[in-house]
Amino acid sequence: MKTVQELYNERYDRIKKAMNMEKPDRIPIVLLGPGLIKYGDPNAVMADFVRRPLWAIDTVAKAYQELPDIDGGSVQNGGAFFGAFWLCKVKQPGIDLPDDAIWQLEEVGYMTEEDYDTIVDKGWAYVTNDILYNRIGYTPEQLAPNMEEMTYAANKAKEIGLVNTQGGGMVIPPYETLTAARSISKFMRDLHRMPDKVLAAMDVMEKEAEDSLRQAMKAVPGLTHFHGNSRAGGDFISKKMFEKFDWPYFKRLADIIIEEGEGAKVFFHVDANWDERLTYFLDFPKATTIFDPDSLTNIFKIKEILGDNMCITGDVPPAMISLGTPDEVYKYVRRLCEEIGPTGFIMSTGCSIPPNPRPENLKVIVDATIGR
């Protein structure tokens, strides 16, 4: 019988080998997302994360214990924090939404055209605080991290030997932030009508994001640091605009993680379809980054273009987890193992486990990966 520490070490090494593009003893499995709570207790609802967060942490931990071949994940989920990250109001289950609904963002675009100049004059932090506290109406207490919950979650993960792959760095490029702050439609118009103003503001935002990233990486080291992007993908803007407004900033933030992250990988969480943008990611040195698609980018194309260069995670689609038969899920997971794995691959879901999984499908993901 392995001790929890031995189990943790085994899981950690397995994940690290995959991230380093080495061949692990088997394909590691990292699953997380709000729907995992249903495996721990089929009667749990999303509002449990809000009403009784410590119980929710225990229940997610129970799910991990009942699926012991999962190597990594997180016992904690969401909250008002998402609203702050996207500069909008967040509607919560059991408060503004039905008990079993997932958190939803009200992306109305609180930032104005005039704010581009204010960002240059007074800084992005100034505008952010103005939006969050004056325009949206958050209080600092609402957005402060809940230390009791975080400590409880960290202890619980340790107790069950679960590897949390995420370090403290969490960043998105200025383009992505502005799509939420302004709203997509208004921001797309800004790109056409006032490109120079947008770029001047982005330069200021980037500098502040770099400083915050460095501090967060130093405060909480880890196997990876999160770097997200979605709305600069191939359906949203042309390559010319991508190269002007997104990629230089996105790349610079990734380079900082590579250069100053003390060996941590850049965890590219990439939503939407990036099929036509994949070659850009060849710019990074081998085994310094991870590509984590949400199932909308073709993972087989990712393998073809980036498979020799970086670890890939994914990508059982949320709709398949909710609606697919166990047989469909099994076949898809085996295909992933055979065509994306076994080296440089981590089995995971596309984005995260949705709030309404068929619980048996979660077990099938694990069993199919193990080859049972």
Added chain:
Amino acid sequence: MSKKLVDVMGDLNEDEVIAEVKALKEQNVPALEIIADLQAGMGIVGKRFEEREYFLSELIMSAEIFNEASKLIGGDAGSGAASKYGTFVMGTIYDDIHDIGKNIVTTVMSSNGFNVIDLGVDVPTAKYIEAIKQYKPKVIGISCLLTTAFDNIKECIATLEKEGLRRDIKVLIGGGPVDEATCKYVGADHVCRNAQETVEYSKKYMGV
């Protein structure tokens, strides 16, 4: 027909579009002719989108220019004068408040000649039924960004069947997690990957 207006609309040259519309108005060119030229320009935008020369940002910008130009001649994109292809009803299904995709589709449909009835977000089945009875659309769109709302779309479409409203309309669905399997599950007719696909599908169905 003003070839210049058609071309500058297709090229998304906002200043030139506005100048040309003003000039045509001063020459007493009928508003419907000007709208027709703008819509022909939107046709170029749609073609370039299909050829991947234009992207979502250009679709949004084209709708913005179209709306600005329409206002100059006393209309808006969704007004009766601008709408020649029939009515399109759209909303985000109940329990889901995502509005970005829905807004983009309704804007692009309006500026491509459809009379758009936007039901908003978190739309209950009863509201779809009421709108279908009142506006008699040939196509309706249901947006959904949450796997938890799939059953709501399914219930909505099943209720349309029960009410005898499903036979003559096509139901289109769209949104991040929606795929072909979802389409089959909820009983919709087609999954639209983007706004332009909604335009093309609707035009084809309406025989335009």
